[in-house]
Amino acid sequence: MSILLTRRFFAFGAATLLFAAPGTRAFAQTSGADAFVKTFATDLVAIVNGPEPAAQKKAALGPVIDRDVDVSGVARFCLGRFWATATPAQRSDYTTLFGRVLLNQISGHLGDYRGVSYTLTGDTPQGSNTLVGTTITRPNQPPINVQWVVDGSSPTPKIVDVIAEGTSMRITQRSDYGSYLSQHGDSIDALIAALHRQLDNQS
């Protein structure tokens, strides 16, 4: 790969794993969104650091992600303009697969985030969303700035994106899917088949 890739560039590599990353250390402020992210992180850390085997941790992770992450909203965002043309059955299949791929990607790297700690660095309102800033620190690794995008428009707040060093998880994912679709004749069935293959490879 490129020799020009900077350290920041691959902060994203960690981004999809960061749902599993945080450990509590200090909290600068406690807004509603901060408190929400704190609760989410505390639950995740309990799972990550628990003594259970990997399969059990994955089983415990699912409900926490379902509770605090707007998986169907993120899935819809990632399909971009193709959501409008998808049939109800395709939407349903795709959303289910998306959730399973996301959970696999997170649970497959739980071990990489031992000894992690984080600090909250403040909130930035952005429309109906709030960006909750954190600095993630891992042993012997440079710190990573991560923003959690929390949608507060619904009665229960939900995480809709993770932005690591300026790279957004959902924008990157949408670019990946959009490009795959355009390379495969805009066929949503081809995308669904590819997600099935991805799940098979991960299991």
Place this chain on the structure above:
Amino acid sequence: MRHATCHQPPARRALAAAAIAAGALSLSACATKPPATDADATQEYEQTNDPLEPTNRFFYRVNDTLDRTTLKPLAEGYVFVVPSPVRTGVHNVLANLSSPVLFADDVSQANPSHAGDTFMRFVINSTAGGAGIFDVAKSLGYPAHDTNFGITLGLWGVPSGPYLYLPFIGPSSPRAILGRGADTVIDPFTWVPRGYGLLTLNWARYGVGVVDTRADYLSDIEHVKASALDPYATFRSLYRQNIQSQVDAAKHAAASPASGPAAQPNQ
């Protein structure tokens, strides 16, 4: 007029001409713009800003093959053979050698805090840090950072231009190429007189730098390749977003120096 191909049999000449034509075609291949009636697809095409996509994908495959067969095994061997503290030392020496260029870039971005950090890091690490092997400056409150003249051009309002995927180098853009050229020109090591062994040093520095950088990203690159359906598009998106966030950060720092690291008492 004599011409080399005149001595070749006609069939061979025709083949050579066809090969050249095919090569030229692949180099000039353009992505097909969607019809104007399809507004969503057109918007996506313009946002992607990758008019040379077929050519870029060709070089992505070339680089990927080179990487799998050469660079990645080399980087894995480097990580396997060389102990971590030595690798950190090598990394620090390379970073220290880049300090003069980084300092010029910091100044061009009107970032006195970063320029001060770079200056102090170079002085401290070149002396107390044993010619740059140890990052003593970091523990004294001068943290490392990274930038380049391409980011400066972005700060000055120069658009990045279309996405380019270059042989050997990878993700790039006309602005990044211009910035890279400027950084090479202002690097004092570019101008050392030949015959002093320093030219060899430059090549060694470059070669070790490539392996050092690749070794840093062994697991990250594999992770992106494993999780992306279209790794080319994913790397493109990551590159674009990352460069834009660096330009945004440079703009933010230039607009409000008081809120930057300069405001911290230990710097």
